[in-house]
Amino acid sequence: MHGMKYWRQLFRDMPIKRKLVLISMSSTGVALLLVTILLLVNEYYSYQRALLDDVRVQTAMIAENSTAALVFRDRSGAQEILGALAASPSIEQAALYTADGKTLALYRRKDQARTEVPDRPVTGHRFSSQHLELAHEIELNGEIVGTVYLRSDLERLYVRIMWYVGAIVLTAAGAMLAAFLLISLLHRGISGPLARLVDLMRQISERKDYSSRARVETRDEVGALAEGFNAMLGQIERHQADLMQELGERKRAEQRLDQLAYYDTITQLPNRHFFNEQLKLVLARAQRTGQRAGLMFLDLDNFKIINDTLGHDIGDVLLQGVAKRLREHLRTGDIICRIGGDEFAVIVEDMTDREQAAIVAEKIIGAFAHSLRLEGHEIYISASIGISLFPEDATEMHALLRNADTAMYFAKERGKNTYQFFLPEMNGRALNRLTLETSLRHALEREEFEVYYQPQFDLASKRLFGVEALLRWHRPDVGIVNPTEFIPVAEESGQIVSIGEWVLRQACAQAQAWQALVPGLTVSVNISSRQFHDSQLVDRILEILRQTGLAPELLTLELTEGVLMESSGTASTTLERLEAAGVKLSIDDFGTGYSSMGYLKRFPISTLKIDQGFMREVPADRDNVAIVMAIIAMCQSLKLYVIAEGVENMAQLEFLRKAGPVGVQGFYLSRPLTADATAALLQITHEERITLLALADGGTPPNPRGQSQG
Numbered sequence: 001m002h003g004m005k006y007w008r009q010l011f012r013d014m015p016i017k018r019k020l021v022l023i024s025m026s027s028t029g030v031a032l033l034l035v036t037i038l039l040l041v042n043e044y045y046s047y048q049r050a051l052l053d054d055v056r057v058q059t060a061m062i063a064e065n066s067t068a069a070l071v072f073r074d075r076s077g078a079q080e081i082l083g084a085l086a087a088s089p090s091i092e093q094a095a096l097y098t099a100d101g102k103t104l105a106l107y108r109r110k111d112q113a114r115t116e117v118p119d120r121p122v123t124g125h126r127f128s129s130q131h132l133e134l135a136h137e138i139e140l141n142g143e144i145v146g147t148v149y150l151r152s153d154l155e156r157l158y159v160r161i162m163w164y165v166g167a168i169v170l171t172a173a174g175a176m177l178a179a180f181l182l183i184s185l186l187h188r189g190i191s192g193p194l195a196r197l198v199d200l201m202r203q204i205s206e207r208k209d210y211s212s213r214a215r216v217e218t219r220d221e222v223g224a225l226a227e228g229f230n231a232m233l234g235q236i237e238r239h240q241a242d243l244m245q246e247l248g249e250r251k252r253a254e255q256r257l258d259q260l261a262y263y264d265t266i267t268q269l270p271n272r273h274f275f276n277e278q279l280k281l282v283l284a285r286a287q288r289t290g291q292r293a294g295l296m297f298l299d300l301d302n303f304k305i306i307n308d309t310l311g312h313d314i315g316d317v318l319l320q321g322v323a324k325r326l327r328e329h330l331r332t333g334d335i336i337c338r339i340g341g342d343e344f345a346v347i348v349e350d351m352t353d354r355e356q357a358a359i360v361a362e363k364i365i366g367a368f369a370h371s372l373r374l375e376g377h378e379i380y381i382s383a384s385i386g387i388s389l390f391p392e393d394a395t396e397m398h399a400l401l402r403n404a405d406t407a408m409y410f411a412k413e414r415g416k417n418t419y420q421f422f423l424p425e426m427n428g429r430a431l432n433r434l435t436l437e438t439s440l441r442h443a444l445e446r447e448e449f450e451v452y453y454q455p456q457f458d459l460a461s462k463r464l465f466g467v468e469a470l471l472r473w474h475r476p477d478v479g480i481v482n483p484t485e486f487i488p489v490a491e492e493s494g495q496i497v498s499i500g501e502w503v504l505r506q507a508c509a510q511a512q513a514w515q516a517l518v519p520g521l522t523v524s525v526n527i528s529s530r531q532f533h534d535s536q537l538v539d540r541i542l543e544i545l546r547q548t549g550l551a552p553e554l555l556t557l558e559l560t561e562g563v564l565m566e567s568s569g570t571a572s573t574t575l576e577r578l579e580a581a582g583v584k585l586s587i588d589d590f591g592t593g594y595s596s597m598g599y600l601k602r603f604p605i606s607t608l609k610i611d612q613g614f615m616r617e618v619p620a621d622r623d624n625v626a627i628v629m630a631i632i633a634m635c636q637s638l639k640l641y642v643i644a645e646g647v648e649n650m651a652q653l654e655f656l657r658k659a660g661p662v663g664v665q666g667f668y669l670s671r672p673l674t675a676d677a678t679a680a681l682l683q684i685t686h687e688e689r690i691t692l693l694a695l696a697d698g699g700t701p702p703n704p705r706g707q708s709q710g
């Protein structure tokens with residue numbers, strides 16, 4: 001059973017060609033065998049018959065010749081007759097019996113050792129495996145006179161059969177060989193294409209090249225199979241192409257998603273997500289290898305202004321330019337990421353020491369030394385950089401990030417366009433700033449702000465013509481906080497827009513209320529950069545003027561040089577709209593910034609305020625004297641009103657009086673006052689004010705600082 005299974009499996013596993021040859025040869029062999037057997041059987045019986053006939057003839061001849069010998073019981077005659085059988089080599093024994101069954105004569109072939117004849121032969125013939133025996137009764141005139149017995153051997157039959165078998169086997173072998181050749185040839189025609197199909201199939205599955213095709217060699221089933229195979233390959237190829245396309249699209253989509261997930265679409269730099277993962281890896285590596293790593297936080301200086309002024313499209317191009325500069329100036333191993341609006345981060349792995357970090361930071365600063373030309377604009381940009389180092393400043397990722405951020409704020413505070421290493425003591429200051437920002441958020445709703453007013457005088461007429469609105473914050477548990485402390489924070493957090501609007505409303509309402517006391521009293525309100533670039537500014541101002549009833553020409557907006565210099569088309573429109581509405585514009589802190597004469601002509605400015613820094617040590621400081629005099633002369637020729645700030649003593653006042661027609665503002669005349677104190681000052685007469693504030697020529701104020709409320 002087991003053996004059968006083995007052969008069956010062996011047959012199944014055979015190649016078709018061998019199977020076909022085996023089957024064909026087996027069937028041919030079986031057919032030949034059957035034919036051989038039939039031929040042999042036929043030959044055997046034919047020979048038997050021929051032998052029988054032959055023996056019969058001989059029996060008949062003996063019977064005919066021996067009748068007389070039998071009748072006369074002539075032994076020698078009978079013996080002679082039997083002796084003639086020597087001519088028939090197949091007869092090996094013979095006997096003649098008398099009618100009463102006695103043996104009359106015997107014959108034995110020479111090679112026979114003994115006589116082996118039956119005592120009483122049975123008439124008829126009988127074949128055994130070795131012999132043919134035949135007994136025939138001899139008659140004379142209808143009476144039986146004796147019996148003749150002949151025994152022939154079958155040796156010649158077997159020899160003949162053997163020769164016959166030999167001939168048949170040879171013929172069959174030849175036939176089998178011829179059949180084998182023919183069948184092989186025939187089967188090659190069938191299995192050859194099949195084998196080639198199989199080979200092709202193997203090649204295709206190995207190489208995955210579905211563009212190959214099978215040769216259709218015949219029109220039979222194998223040809224149909226090849227055609228079917230080709231059709232199938234065609235389909236696979238098409239599916240493959242579809243699949244490849246789909247895979248390609250999927251891959252592209254995945255890459256795109258990956259790109260979106262890990263890269264910033266504007267600069268193509270890695271984004272915050274990527275940055276976080278990389279920083280984690282870098283720190284883990286540094287921990288393992290015991291090496292240093294540096295983290296740098298970059299914040300572009302004044303980016304928001306550029307973005308608001310020139311538009312977001314230019315802002316985007318600027319960010320791209322910044323990314324390009326960073327890539328160009330830093331090593332390929334440094335990981336540069338854009339982690340927020342105008343915030344970038346650089347991870348420097350294997351940092352040797354602080355000096356190396358400083359070199360990298362200087363490279364970054366240097367990268368922006370030259371202006372960027374963006375769509376017709378020449379833009380100077382700089383960055384403030386905070387640096388924290390692993391492991392000195394922090395070993396934990398978030399702490400390292402926080403420290404770099406804190407250091408960056410300090411770089412900003414130091415005047416921007418610089419770098420700053422993190423120092424442990426910064427954390428306290430940073431915390432203060434954070435709490436300041438948080439408290440500031442609620443200051444407006446909790447009514448913690450108050451507007452103070454500092455009087456402004458025209459030196460020639462000695463008249464109080466206006467007040468400057470200056471904000472104060474009554475911070476709970478802290479006291480009055482100076483605007484220099486909180487205005488930059490409000491500016492950065494964007495809260496300045498709502499705070500500034502509140503100041504404008506208060507100042508306009510107050511100035512309008514004071515018109516009854518000093519008709520034509522002007523009020524100056526400081527407008528910060530962020531406020532100025534707010535697209536709603538003009539509408540808000542006009543709305544406030546309408547609501548408070550203050551005449552637009554009594555409101556002066558104080559803008560710094562920086563704000564005007566950053567201004568482009570949209571800002572000019574803002575200024576033009578304000579001028580058209582009648583609102584006055586003043587340049588604050590003149591001389592500290594760009595001091596460009598161009599914008600004095602370009603923009604509708606009515607007043608210029610000399611920065612109080614130039615009033616310091618005047619008239620002793622000859623340089624400051626020269627500057628102040630030059631500014632006054634320039635304003636005269638440009639027909640601009642000029643106000644000198646920071647007048648703190650009589651010498652300064654006297655100097656200004658001689659220098660030309662100016663307005664003055666300063667502690668010497670009055671510190672910023674509460675609204676009530678300002679109202680009190682406005683209520684007294686002009687003459688009383690001159691006396692009180694020592695505005696008379698050469699006059700001395702009784703106690704100028706004593707008036708201070710701010």
Ligand SMILES: Nc1nc2c(ncn2[C@@H]2O[C@H](COP(=O)(O)O[C@H]3[C@@H](O)[C@H](n4cnc5c(=O)[nH]c(N)nc54)O[C@@H]3COP(=O)(O)O)[C@@H](O)[C@H]2O)c(=O)[nH]1
Nearest residue numbers: 470471483484503526527528588646647648665666667668
């Ligand atoms: N955007 C806004 N900015 C505002 C607002 N209120 C104030 N500010 C700006 O804050 C800065 C500091 O203001 P402040 O502490 O009020 O200082 C003003 C005066 O007190 C001070 N001053 C005036 N006279 C003298 C003097 O004789 N000596 C001296 N040392 N200081 C003096 O000068 C400041 C006024 O400056 P300026 O605005 O340039 O005229 C300041 O930059 C304010 O602009 C606000 O509501 N919005």
